[in-house]
Amino acid sequence: NKVLLGYNKQGGTYQSQLVVPGGGIEPGESELDAVKREILEEVGIDISDAEISKNDVVGYGDSTNTNLETGEEYLVKMNFHDFIVTLKKNSDDVELRFDDDFDRAEWYTADQLVGVQNMGSASRAMLIKIGFINN
Secondary structure (H helix, E strand, O other): EEEEEEEEOOOOOOOOOOOOOOOOOOOOOEEEEEEHHHHHHHHHOOOOEEEEEEEEEEEEEEEEOOOOOOOOOOEEEEEEEEEEEOOOOOOOOOOOOOOOEEEEEEEEEEEHHOOOEEOOHHHHHHHHHHOOOOO
């Protein structure tokens, strides 16, 4: 009954906003393989034995990113293919690791998210859509 939300590193997509872990699909990669790879890269969780279900509705969003080498800002437009991943472990027993875009994350109950203002709009919309939060 918790959701994992975190923050991307400086310059990343939706920086300073609380978001679900995610990322892009590599050429030739299935959506399911991309979910497994991105979760492992972003937060260090192997979800190969987890229950994974896809939401039917595709979300959309955009974010300003910064190229860390040049300092140049650019707009990223995205389509979101959301998945619900249910782990077989209690969240307290799941070790998190941040080797890629995320620099920190925590498990949240719905009550802990009441009144949170800095959640990414696409993440908020997805959590409302699946009935985890009300607004």
